[in-house]
Amino acid sequence: MHTGTPQAAVRAADVSKVFFSGADPVWALEDFSLSLEPGSFTCIVGPSGCGKSTFLRIVGGLEERTVGEVEIDGAAHPIPAAYVFQEHGVFPWMTILENVAFGLRMAGVGRAEREESARVWLDRVRLADFAGSYPHQLSGGMRQRVAIARAFATGSPLLLMDEPLGALDAQTRLLMQEELIALWEQERKTVLMVTHDIDEAILLSDRVIVMSGRPGTLREDIAVPFPRPRSFDIERSAEFGELRSRIWNLLREDVRAAEETA
Structure with a gap:
């Protein structure tokens, strides 16, 4: 142990x-x-x-x-x-880009910087083409990738x-x-x-x-x-x-x- x-x-x-x-x-x-x-x-x-x-x-x-x-x-x-839950927890009223940037927004990171970071992470989880989409337009697996990208994007260790x-x-x-x-x-x-x-x-x-x-x-x-x-x-x-x-x-x-x- x-x-x-x-x-x-x-x-x-x-x-x-x-x-x-x-x-x-x-x-x-x-x-x-x-x-x-x-x-x-x-x-x-x-x-x-x-x-x-x-x-x-x-x-x-x-x-x-x-x-x-x-x-x-x-x-x-x-x-x-940073958290990832079973029910992906993405906000339905936010775009995918806004969802990934949300943790950085709560940390007080400026809009330009947080959106740049969110785009990097969307690219890494192969969702760059969906930055302007909303969660209901994505499959369950895609929404969970959004949640994982948001967690990694916060920078929390x-x-x-x-x-x-x-x-x-x-x-x-x-x-x-x-x-x-x-x-x-x-x-x-x-x-x-x-x-x-x-x-x-x-x-x-x-x-x-x-x-x-x-x-x-x-x-x-x-x-x-x-x-x-x-x-x-x-x-x-x-x-x-x-x-x-x-x-x-x-x-x-x-x-x-x-x-x-x-």
């Missing part, structure tokens, strides 16, 4: 989160710790309701932790992270992704996985991504963090052994199949335990 260092891009120590449903407390997370190296790509998998997305929101400052510590680049109040490809059809999802990893390999931002797809976690990440059932805590921290740059042909290897089975067996144990106690 990786341990925290002063150089960690993200350091979360003993993070717990409790919600109240009426008078009854519901612990979503309990004593969850995680340290991410700068420029790393980490995926979190776990049973439904284990607090994966809650932890992501805590790291990004969208949710308050009940106890524990979270630091980004050694600071309690760092440069804000930390990208938080919550099931960013989960709403796409299987073919589009595979293409988007390839595009996402190509962008990351060029930029080497620190990425923390929640996914329910075990294959996706192995294909994209340096580490797969397996969480337990609720209250979510660290079940296992698994290093992905495949070198980079990574070919998606690794899916056909015996080592890939063994790693997939290992992760699935960990998840299945928690799912069965939850069913038995329900």
